[in-house]
Amino acid sequence: MEIKTRRDFIKTLGAGAVAASLPSWIYSCAPGKKKPNILFIMSDDHAAHAISCYGSQVNQTPQLDRLASEGMRFDNCFCTNGICAPSRASILTGKYNHLNGMLDNKLEFDGSQQTLPKLLKPAGYQTAMIGKWHLKSEPTGFDYYKVVPDQGKYFDPLFRVKGSWPDTIEEKGYVTDIITDEAIRFMQAANPEKPFLLMCHHKAPHRPWMPDPKHWEQFKDREIPEPPTLFDNYAGKTEAVKNAEMTLERHMHPMDTGGLTAPENLSGQDLVRWRYQHYMRNYLACIASIDDNIGRILDFLKTSGLEENTIVVYTSDQGFFLGDHGWFDKRFMYEESLRMPLIIRYPGVVPKGQVNEDMVLNVDFAPTFLDFANVAIPEDIQGESFRKILRGRTSKNWRQSAYYHYYEYPAWHMVDAHYGIRTNRYKLVHYYGYTDEWEFFDLQEDPREMDNCYNSPDYQNLIRQLKEDLYDLQKKYKVEKPVPKQIEKSEISLF
Numbered sequence: 001m002e003i004k005t006r007r008d009f010i011k012t013l014g015a016g017a018v019a020a021s022l023p024s025w026i027y028s029c030a031p032g033k034k035k036p037n038i039l040f041i042m043s044d045d046h047a048a049h050a051i052s053c054y055g056s057q058v059n060q061t062p063q064l065d066r067l068a069s070e071g072m073r074f075d076n077c078f079c080t081n082g083i084c085a086p087s088r089a090s091i092l093t094g095k096y097n098h099l100n101g102m103l104d105n106k107l108e109f110d111g112s113q114q115t116l117p118k119l120l121k122p123a124g125y126q127t128a129m130i131g132k133w134h135l136k137s138e139p140t141g142f143d144y145y146k147v148v149p150d151q152g153k154y155f156d157p158l159f160r161v162k163g164s165w166p167d168t169i170e171e172k173g174y175v176t177d178i179i180t181d182e183a184i185r186f187m188q189a190a191n192p193e194k195p196f197l198l199m200c201h202h203k204a205p206h207r208p209w210m211p212d213p214k215h216w217e218q219f220k221d222r223e224i225p226e227p228p229t230l231f232d233n234y235a236g237k238t239e240a241v242k243n244a245e246m247t248l249e250r251h252m253h254p255m256d257t258g259g260l261t262a263p264e265n266l267s268g269q270d271l272v273r274w275r276y277q278h279y280m281r282n283y284l285a286c287i288a289s290i291d292d293n294i295g296r297i298l299d300f301l302k303t304s305g306l307e308e309n310t311i312v313v314y315t316s317d318q319g320f321f322l323g324d325h326g327w328f329d330k331r332f333m334y335e336e337s338l339r340m341p342l343i344i345r346y347p348g349v350v351p352k353g354q355v356n357e358d359m360v361l362n363v364d365f366a367p368t369f370l371d372f373a374n375v376a377i378p379e380d381i382q383g384e385s386f387r388k389i390l391r392g393r394t395s396k397n398w399r400q401s402a403y404y405h406y407y408e409y410p411a412w413h414m415v416d417a418h419y420g421i422r423t424n425r426y427k428l429v430h431y432y433g434y435t436d437e438w439e440f441f442d443l444q445e446d447p448r449e450m451d452n453c454y455n456s457p458d459y460q461n462l463i464r465q466l467k468e469d470l471y472d473l474q475k476k477y478k479v480e481k482p483v484p485k486q487i488e489k490s491e492i493s494l495f
């Protein structure tokens with residue numbers, strides 16, 4: 001008799017013998033389910049509004065749509081600090097950055113701390129990390145890793161492999177293809193008797209964007225629809241917003257437009273439009289490669305028989321401004337940057353084709369995976385398991401507000417430090433680094449966040465309450481006050 005399920009196993013052994021004979025790692029608490037494999041695929045700077053199942057106006061992503069049609073799409077998944085390394089640290093630890101130490105991209109991750117792979121290993125998991133790591137210190141807790149140094153390269157990328165840190169080896173080819181090849185290779189070689197956690201982190205579509213020839217061909221002449229807020233003039237917004245160095249008009253570098261410099265006679269809106277078209281073609285072509293490679297992974301899972309017992313996750317470390325508010329890059333707590341795409345498939349457990357609007361955060365990923373692996377969630381993890389939500393049930397006690405905190409100033413793009421609260425309808429943000437300013441948006445009335453209503457008499461009672469809620473969240477998450485001391489406005493400009 002071929003043993004495929006717990007029921008088969010019980011039939012074979014006789015029920016009385018089962019409890020004593022089962023290795024503890026084999027089964028999760030889901031009846032009849034082996035502990036699931038967890039394939040966590042994360043790209044870098046892939047905004048949800050560049051995925052067609054999220055309603056993208058600028059591209060098609062048939063393979064991500066396929067994944068969403070077979071699983072659950074989350075429309076309100078948010079990062080807790082919208083840049084690369086901090087988001088990765090929060091995903092690994094389930095904690096906000098003031099506790100895991102990665103406040104910004106300049107710091108080095110303390111690899112001695114508790115992380116998701118370290119918690120899964122005693123439960124029998126094989127653990128691997130492939131692709132962009134970006135936390136500077138050597139990865140810990142992984143049986144195997146093969147990571148690109150820093151941001152990595154698009155063509156002929158270098159890798160650091162466990163056992164020979166920090167030496168590098170070069171792999172010939174295009175980075176998104178190679179990371180996918182390596183991920184498939186790991187799954188082929190994994191012990192089928194044990195579950196795995198595979199973190200597959202794409203370098204793409206981080207700037208400077210360098211698509212491969214095949215996908216560039218698809219986008220090189222394409223006219224990309226412009227976002228409605230491309231010419232936001234920031235009226236009524238804060239100095240922190242007006243001073244940021246991430247506008248298409250004044251701060252975009254030729255490396256962002258495929259190495260091309262705009263014609264000299266272009267200025268103002270014409271220049272913005274030219275830059276928008278050129279950078280988006282490159283950005284979207286990089287995403288097209290990711291989408292194709294997601295298809296390769298999904299096909300591999302199907303043909304290898306791994307599909308049924310593998311949780312597949314697709315996300316990005318944070319969102320991105322696709323010309324929204326006249327910007328590129330991320331960092332701000334505005335919707336386009338705050339929102340992470342999140343699609344999860346787990347056949348037989350997560351209902352197919354569902355869309356969920358509950359607020360989930362990157363700090364929730366680790367406890368959710370631990371929950372599915374039937375591993376106790378340590379008390380110091382700040383995120384919450386959304387396993388029930390994935391089964392199609394939202395608890396009445398699920399969070400009604402989310403906390404965000406960005407620290408990196410002065411730095412690239414000169415975005416002032418800020419923290420804020422987002423509820424299902426409202427958002428309140430405090431810029432506190434070199435300024436002391438607030439923004440408030442009613443997302444129902446103003447989903448594009450064009451009208452800062454912080455001083456509007458109509459909202460004063462609500463804003464008072466939201467401030468209380470915001471300070472309560474800081475207390476709950478153990479954010480130290482003052483957070484941190486006010487800093488001088490930098491005279492440094494990168495432009």
Ligand SMILES: [Ca+2]
Binds near residue numbers: 083317
């Ligand atoms: Ca990123």
